[in-house]
Amino acid sequence: MTGKSTFGIRRAGVLLATAGLVFAACGSGTATTAPAASTAAGSSAAGSSAAAGSAAAGSAAASPSVPPASFDPTAIAAAKTYAATLGSNIGGSVSVLAVWGGTEQAQFLGMLQPFEDATGIKVNYTGTRDEPAVLTAGIASGQLPDVAGLPGPAQMIQYAASGKLQDLSSMLDLAAYKGQTPDSLVQLGTTSGKLAGVFLDVSAKGQIWYDPAVTGDLSTTPPASWDALTALATTDKAKATSPWCFSVESGAASGWAATDVLESFVLKSVGPTVYNSWWAGKTKWSDPAIKTAFQDLGTMVAGSFGGSARILTTNFANAGDPLFTSPPGCLFLHQASFITGLGAFANKTRLTDYNFFPFPAIDPQYSGAVEGAGDLFGAFSNTPQTAALMKYLVSSQAQTLFVAGGEFLSANKGVTNYPNSMNQGLGALLSGATSFVFDASDQMPAAMQTEFYKQLLVYIQTPSQLDAVLADLDSVQASSY
Amino acid sequence: MTTLAAPARTGADKAGGGWRRRFGRLPLHFVVILLLVIWLIPTIGLFINSFRPSADVQASGWWTAIFQPSQLTLSNYTYVLDSAGIWPAFINSLFITIPATVIPIFVAAFAAYAFSWMSFPGRNILFVAVVGLLVVPLQTTFIPILQLFGVFHLNGQFLALWLAHTGYGLPFAIYLLRNFMGSLPREVFESASIDGANHVTSFLRLALPMTVPAIAALAIFQFLFVWNDLLVALIYLGAANPQNAPLTIVVANLVSSLGSGWWYLAAAAFLSTALPLVVFLSLQRYFVRGIVGGSVKG
Known part of the structure; x- marks a missing residue:
């Protein structure tokens, strides 16, 4: 009797221990790492791959004792001098x-x-x-960091309305901040008369990337108009399989890459006024201006390498990889400035292997309009330490260091010292913009944004459904503002 | 397969039986090896990729490395090991994981004994309630527990993680140990009771030693759950105290916000897996001995 049950116990034990070991062996191989899928659109700007990682800091825990190799000692000294004016022994x-x-x-x-x-x-x-998740839990429970990146302008307004975000105008030198920052960025950070968020970096959206070895160097003579670009694509037809590279997969946020292209078409054809009234829900999706942009996008999709199957299934980071294959799969890629750190770009040399020109104007009067996105930061506490940090972060001295690795572009117009001529060009594009607009999809209400992503995927799959797509977007627009 | 092997036992034709046994088992071995290979392929791919330079990882599949072994490099490993904070994070992970494994098992063993061998009113209802907690997704608990920890200023402390993981681990631990302890022979406890043993003695001298195999298995589960946890650590450490961040947070941060740098994750994953693998493979013998030696002498 006891012998029998002992046997049963032994067997159960062996079974459990074996299950544990199997779990140990295979579970750890797959479950250890964090999800590798990319987060939402326009969350950051990155100028280039650079070699910043080899130097100094890499972690939350340790403070770097050696500055990144890309930092200029005089810039470090300038930043330190400025920081000292904030209080030397806080x-x-x-x-x-x-x-x-x-x-x-x-x-x-x-x-x-x-x-x-x-x-x-x-x-x-x-x-x-996973910052949005951590921040959401923090907001709900009141356990908040002093300073945090905010998911987007919509969330900023919500947090400010609930009284969580501090008014930065009391922390910063407001006049200086406004003088150094593009108006549209100041406006985006302002809600109910309070400055709730500041942009620590921006990315320029809507660049056309190309391989100079294929199309020749276009940096000094970029196509002056959309028609000129189309003509160029026709001339160079034999040089690549298709004129365009395009892909939109990005996990749950799939489709955002297509919103950027559509936004470029809207901005460059009908200008910032219509653009701003469109994301604000005052211009309908079925408006001829927006519909034309959709049709232009459809033309690009039709001329894309691999067709809609590749567009929908390839990660946005790898969209431009066929630029560099032999023979080239495509001539041009539409993407924001952060693409230089991703996909095949990360292992290429800027200027020689790839370069960019701004999205050409469809209507010439909007040639100076630029779309961008950036990382919005807010303060949840009003301590002397927080105030000092916020002042430091937006200063041109600190921002000069921030952009030195080539990862970022600055929101501060006083930053002119970029590490390479390509970032210099992107920086000039932003600071020289006649009008600067923020990523439209990032400013739409969450329901509208999600539907925008989703319907673009539908449209890429079946371009003939355009009217149904626009009707659907109109109905969501009617209910979500 | 068993039907093929069975005739060999008749012994009518020993030589022929051996031959048939050997070849009769061939399909079985073939199937087992095939399953093993299919099972291991993703891990092998990840392992090979961890030795390939980032340009290759992005350009071609891991199998291409088999034909060009010269391109393999240790650079991913050196990058991960050189990135600051990886060693403190490793120590932090141990600091978090060991107590977060020991505490729930300790508590669960007491609870399992009580649920199995002590009679008190509402025992079954309590047990059902505890097991019912298994279905509660831990994500739903974040906000109330954060608020509670906030009252006691625990956020960012190791203690917060120990308590959280104890709470999340307990329902399963109690369920597993209670089923195991409950299946121990009643006679053992009855005779111990006749010999004058109280519940404490019964628990320490009888129930605990006989439950060692289940505890060992549970320890593996709980250790891996805590060791591999990213979300719970992120929520309760938050931004309050990055010095206490475990390995998972530092490893996840090797990747930039738009996803560049993901090619380091394969190397980082194997470094992070190394400790649990070494611990459990080296303790395997102990676990088996515990299974054989810990039960009743019959």
Whole structure:
């Protein structure tokens, strides 16, 4: 009797232990890493791959003792001098939550080093791509970091309305901040008369990327109009399989890459006024201006390498990989400035292997209009440490360090010292814009944005359904503002 | 397969039986090896990719490395090991994982004994309630627990993670141990009771030693759950105290916000897996001995 049950127990034990070991062996191989899918659109700007990762900081835990190699010693000294004016012995600590990891994080921590050295304030930085989830839990429970990156303008308004976000106008030198920052960015950070968010970096959206070895160098003589670009694509037809490279897969946020293209068409054909009234829900989707943009997008889809099957199934980061194959799969890629750190671009040399020109004007009067996105930051506490950090972060001295690795473009017009001529060009594009508009899909209400992503996927799959797509978007627009 | 092997036992034709046994088992071996290979392919692919330079990882599949072994490099591993904070994070992970494994098992063992061998009113209802907690998704608990921890200023502390993981681990731990302890022979406890053993003695001298195999299995589950956890650590550490961040947070941060740098994750995954694998493979013998030696002498 006992012998029998002992046997049963032994067998059960062996079974459990074996199950545990199997779990140990295979579970750990697959479950260890974080989800690798990319987060939402326009969450960051990255100028180039650079070699910043090799130097100094890489982690939340350790403070870098050596600045990133890309930092110019005089720029470090200037940043330190500025930080010292904020108060030399403040001490204490301030916590920061943002989405930056990898080389971006190294760059951010490197920028903070002179601040920590000069003020004695310890900055506790936590970077995670799950930042929106952490922040949402923090907002709901009241356990918040001092300073955090905000998911978007819509969330900023919501947090400010609930009284969580501090009014930055009391922390910053408001006149100086307004003088150094494009108006549209100041406006985006302002809600109910309060400055609730500031942009620490921006990315320029809507560049056309190409391989100079295939199309020749177009940087000095870019196509002056959309028609000129189309003509160029026809002339160079034999040089590649298709004129365009395009792909939109991005996990749950699939489709955002297509919204950027559509936004470029809208902005460059009907200008910022219609663009702004469109994302604000005052211009209907079925409006001829928007419909024409959809049709232009449809033409691009039809002329894309691999057709709609590749567009829908390839990650946006790898959209431009066929630019560099032999023979080339395509001539041009439409993407924001951060593409240079992704896909095949990451292993190519800027200017020689790839270059860009701005999205050409469809209506010439809008040639100076530029679309961008960026990382919006807000403060959840009003301590002297937080105020000092916010002042430091938006200063041109700190921003000069921030852009030095080539990862970022600055929202500060005073930053002119970019590490290479390509970023210089992108920076000039932003600061020289006659009008600067923010990513439309990022400003729409969540329901509208989701539907926008989804319907673009439908449209790419079946372009003949355009009217149904626009009707659907109109009905969501009617209910979500 | 068993029907093929069975005739060999008749012994009528020993030489022929051996031959048939050997070849009769061939299909079985073939199927087992095939399943093993299919099962391991993703891990092998990840392993090979962890040795390939980033340009190759992005350009072609891992199998191409088999034909060009010269392109393999340790650069991904050196990058991960050189990135600052990886060693403190490793220590943090141990600091988080070991207590978060020991505490729930300790509590669950007491609870399982009580649920199995002590009679008190509402025992079954309580047990059903505890097991019912298995279906509660831990994500739903984040906000109330964060608020609670906030009252006691626990956010960002190791203690917060220990308590959280204990809570999340307990329902399963109690369920597993209670089923195991409950299936121990009643006679053992009855005779112990006649010999004058109280519940404490019964638990420490009888139930606990006989449950070692289940505890060992549970320890593996709980250790891996905590070791591999990213979300719970992120929520309760938040931005409050990045010095306490475990390995998973630092590893996830090797990737930039738009996804560049993901090619380091394969190497990082194997480094992070190394410790659990070494621990469990080296303790395997102990687990087996525990199974054989811990039960009743019959």
